[in-house]
Amino acid sequence: MECPRCQGELEELSLGDVSTIACPHCGFADVPVEHVRESEQPESWREAFNRFYEQ
Ligand SMILES: [Zn+2]
Numbered sequence: 001m002e003c004p005r006c007q008g009e010l011e012e013l014s015l016g017d018v019s020t021i022a023c024p025h026c027g028f029a030d031v032p033v034e035h036v037r038e039s040e041q042p043e044s045w046r047e048a049f050n051r052f053y054e055q
Contacts, residue, residue: 003023003026003028005023005026006025006028008023008024009023009025010023010028011023011024
């Protein structure tokens with residue numbers, strides 16, 4: 001695969017069961033973390049609320 005930004009060769013990275021491609025040449029990354037970010041955010045918000053109510 002080629003980088004859409006610099007046409008360099010992309011590296012495939014895998015984190016657990018999530019894999020992504022990144023370009024080591026220009027730093028481009030096609031990171032499919034939006035789904036992960038969305039599922040993590042409510043969790044941290046809930047933790048923040050819990051901390052707030054505990055005080
Ligand atoms: Zn690139």
